[in-house]
Amino acid sequence: MKRIASTLLVAVFAGAITLGAYKYFFENTKYAVVSDDPGTSTFHTSLTPTSPNGSGLNDVDFTTAAERTVNAVVHVKNVSIGRSQPSNIMEFFYGQGSGQERAQVGTGSGVIISQDGYIVTNNHVIENATQLQVTLNNNKTYDAELIGTDPNSDIALIKIDTDRDLPYLAFGDSDNIKIGEWVLAVGNPFNLTSTVTAGIISAKARDLHMGRNQSFIQTDAAVNPGNSGGALVNTNGDLVGINTAITSQTGSYVGYSFAVPSNIAKKVVDDILEYGNVQKGILGVNTIPMNTPYAAKKGIKDIDGVYIDAVEENTGAADADLRSGDIIKQVDNIAVHQFPDLTGYLSTKKPGDEVKVTVDRDGEKLTLPVMLSEIQTLVVPEMGLEVKNLTDKERKKFKIKSGVRIVGVPERYRGYGLDGKILLALGDEEINDIQEARALFGRISNYGKTVITMLNEDGERERLIFQ
Structure with a gap:
């Protein structure tokens, strides 16, 4: 027993000696000595109190806003008729020939704003539609009716009829949103229904120089094709914007997107319901x-x-x-x-x-x-002509009751002699005032021909055809 105890004691001492020798001779630990230099000045970089919870991200709850929003955002399908490319010179100039019409399907999003089925979306989602269909989050599909549209703000109002009350979103006050505030974008990108992305308000009153003097909310919430017309909501689930555009060389999200502020969208919707057009x-x-x-x-x-x-x-x-x-x-x-x-x-x-x-x-x-x-003048969509309401003196001079005067012509149409002439009709439809001109030009198809009827200073009628 004593021999075992002696052997164990020798082993412990031998191990201790070996470890000490290794530490002393082989480990080369470097230590940095911090000196207390009285000549070194110190200062505070910030007096802003920090949150004990870190960045604050964990304090934000997106689930309530998402639950309130997803069922009020719908999938909008636009069926329009397009024409194939001209196959000969006669068809190119006169719209005649063997070009065939074909159905085209576009998709986007919309936001239910009343329990009886009114839905706000983008004008570019529904323009030129021959048929509109809306699919709810429960996969039920309804035919939709176009109530009115404003190409200038890119806002449109459509409606579906159902046998039950629908979930809807209330308009928030977009003037009160702040840069850095959390928001959610809800829509149907790439036909993926009920998609929710999060971001912050990156900027307000952003002008994209689209020729419409528009003011957008900029956000970094991911928005892609198909999100157009969807909801931008704050963390309370209030509708603060209608997602409308992205700026991208690829056509997909690159870090920021743009929404029509809810105050503008609400005003457009109210005007359409009350007046049939937008009062500016x-x-x-x-x-x-x-x-x-x-x-x-x-x-x-x-x-x-x-x-x-x-x-x-x-x-x-x-x-x-x-x-x-x-x-x-x-x-x-x-x-x-x-x-x-x-x-x-x-x-x-x-x-x-x-x-x-x-x-x-x-x-x-x-x-x-x-x-x-x-407003007495405005720039019509597509062609970009600036038109002005006629005065009583002009109506009397030309002995006409309707029409608008062309007072501004973009560069690409300068050679057609349009400036100063009275614009009477687009196609077969008469133009009574600038608001009607904007609505008619907003429905121009990129695949067909545009025929305008004008009156020159001598009172002679002229017709021009643009392909």
Whole structure:
């Protein structure tokens, strides 16, 4: 027994000696000594208190918003008739020949906004449709009726009839959303129904330079083809935007997308239901875009706000004594830093509404009440012609009751002699005013021919055919 104890004790001592020798001779541990240098200054990089929960992501609950939204977002199918490419020169110029018509199917999303089946979507989702179908989240499919559309804002209103009340989303106030706020995009990308993606508000009042003076919400929630017309909601499940566009060289999501603000969409829907078209109110001022040769010539640059270049006669701006040289800084409680801030807010108003406009006039801040006027000119979709309502004097001169005057022509149509002529009809349909012109031109098909009837200064009728 003593021999065993002696042997164990020797083994323990031998192991200890071996380990100590290894540590001393073979391990080369490097230590850095931190000196207390009185010459080194210290400072605080931030005084912002941090959350004990880290980044805060775990504090956000998306499930409630998703549950409220998915059943109110629908799949929209658009069946339209297109024509094959011209097979000969006669068909190219005159629309005659052996080109065959064929059905084309497009898909997108829509948002139910009332329990009786009204659905808001994008105009480009339903344009040129010969048949519209809507599939709910429970896979039931219904035929849909087009109620009205506004190509300028890319908003359309359709309706389905069901025998039961439908889940729907309430419009939120898009003016109150904040940059950095969490949002969900809900739609049907690539025909994948009820898809929910999350992101934040990246920017507000974004102008995509699409020729419509539109103001978009920018977000980094993933949006792809098929999401158009779907819902952008906050974490409460309030509808704050209608997903509309992406900017991409590939046609798919690359990190940011754009939505029509809910306040604009709601105003368009209300106008369609009440008037049958969109009532747009204007201040009555001409502005100068920044960073343009004209702005440089006028010596205007680096302005925080919107510079008024001229005030139109017989408008609310003229009555309120807005002047050339004023810089618009605020409208009601909306700060105006750039042109889309102004147009985005005014898009939620109609003629007759009064807004308080705060301007900087030679360093002095003035707040003036302005009654919005009815728009007299607009740019029609597709062809891009700027048209103006006829005056009583013009109707009397040409002995006509309907028509609009062409006052602006884009570069690609300059050689056709359109400027200044009276536009009477598009195809077989008469044009009574600029709103009707916008609606008719918004239905132009890219696959057919466009026939316009005009009146020149001598009162002679002219017809032009565009392929």
